[in-house]
Amino acid sequence: MNALRDSLGGFGARLRPGAGGFFAWWGASLASWLPGSWRAVFGLARDRLLLSGGAEQLQLRLQTLDGIRDIGSVPLPASAEGDDPLPRLLAPAIADLPRWYLLPAAASLRRRVTLPAAAAERLRDVLAFEIDRQTPFAADAVYFDARVAERRGDGQIVAELVAVPKPVMDAALAALGAPAASLAGVDVAGESGVPLGVNLLPMPRRQRGADPARRWNWILAAVALLALAAGLWQILDNRRAAAAEFEKQVSARAAEARRVGQQRQQLLDMVEGSAFLERTRGGRPTMIAVIDELSRRIPDNTYLEKLSMENGQLQLIGFSSDASGLVQKLEGSKLWRSPALAGALQPDPRSGRDRFTMTAELAIAASEQAKKPGDADAQRPR
Missing domain, CATH: 3.30.1360.100 (General secretion pathway protein M, EpsM)
Known part of the structure; x- marks a missing residue:
């Protein structure tokens, strides 16, 4: 569901602030009505296996569009060396799912910050500068990620910064043993135990599985090429169609230029707003x-x-x-x-x-x- 939200959210963010969240909710709702086999075929399942370590047990849970259900628990390996025991204990359909380690809520530090809506497209980069102010740790001493917690009607968003000290997370992954090398991400449990939807694992350490929708993407790309060839053939036979096609391309380029100009303006407004907030904090008594x-x-x-x-x-x-x-x-x-x-x-x-x-x-x-x-x-x- 997170991957579906990301893919649809990127399209919605280019339309207007807040549209990404609507399309993600709409797409996830439609996908939840499809059978599990159909969701797997169209690449909408995006199930994942959640791992959480206790004192000596590894708790396994399966997260799908329908919710989270417990699978069971297995003993933690005695050391970090050795083979991964999960493929031998689980069915292949579950063992091949992306694996996410779920940290307890007490292991993380969460802070909410109000930002302009334009900051949502580069939220993690923007909040990287707020770690020193919002937490007692330096930016290089924590693993962190950010998410949009709320979109307000005044053109601003409430972003949540989630940070975990590096020694805490490194110790948890070291205790996990061999399965830690196959993790696709590390999330944090919320108050109700549901993952927050962040990924604290650094990009080089993330394991990426095969995309089930890649075959459909190639098919759609081939159909698009055939449609383009047919369109070009029609353009060659009809000068009027060629002129109309050229005018459409010019209009598309103009719309792209206007969009780039609007993004540049949003970036300037964000920088100026950040500078004004910094001056305001420095000038007022604490x-x-x-x-x-x-x-x-x-x-x-x-x-x-x-x-x-x-x-x-x-x-x-x-x-x-x-x-x-x-x-x-x-x-x-x-x-x-x-x-x-x-x-x-x-x-x-x-x-x-x-x-x-x-x-x-x-x-x-x-x-x-x-x-x-x-x-x-x-x-x-x-």
């Missing part, structure tokens, strides 16, 4: 710094019920015995300016303190306000 500064300035007779930082504004809600004096205590900080009480003080009979709401404007560095995304549009060459 939450840790604000909390540390507040802990130094707020007296002991005051405690906070809510602390928020949104749209350049700092908001404090809490209770204090001297709420009117908090404004003076918070003045003079380098992290915010213009602290003021918002609304009237509300006495709290339970604590004997006054409930207050205070706002302040966060101190934003000049580098953030020096350049906005609109300025880059004015300087961009036409």
Whole structure:
């Protein structure tokens, strides 16, 4: 099902954002109505064998379009050397399926990042730069992959970064033994045990099986060549048809040029948006710094019920015995300016303190306000 989603998703992504997910769902739904033998003939089955290691047992599960079912468990090999025992224990129809190792959810670190929709075509490359910010590991210390978790209606996507430390995954594959050399990928189990749909295994270590749809591709290619030959023969016999064919080719080239121009524009927008987000992060004070500064300035007779930082504004809600004096205590900080009480003080009979709401404007560095995304549009060459 993943391969079908990839093949249909690539076509849908060229139409408009979100179309790939619809075509993948539509194609998988149609394929689920076909018998298993028919799906195998047309290359739509894409079943895979899931391996997951326990203490001394290797759990085997089969994933198909109809779901996941348990096959059984076999003892783990005593060492990484030796022959692969799976072909001797399983039926050939199952032993020849692509093998995927399934890591437990606790072995991975998952982070969600909001990105422009144009980043979906190169999602893994884009999130490679976010590993140092989103995880406590360096990019070369983890195996990682990314997937689109949600497509929002405002032209953005919610991407999920899935990372596993290299020692954790290397130890799991080493314990797997000989079957580790025949893996097509490594996935991570979600909260419900269903694979997330990522592949953490590096490209050089992936084992690729024969494509069952290759024979049909050759047949379709031969039919296409015959149809092209017939069309060319008709063009030679009819000048009007030749002129119409030439006009159609010119239109196709123009549409391709427009598509390339749109992709270039999307790439520029993505780069400019990433630069703007970087400047925004560098110019705004961090939450840790604000909390540390507040802990130094707020007296002991005051405690906070809510602390928020949104749209350049700092908001404090809490209770204090001297709420009117908090404004003076918070003045003079380098992290915010213009602290003021918002609304009237509300006495709290339970604590004997006054409930207050205070706002302040966060101190934003000049580098953030020096350049906005609109300025880059004015300087961009036409």
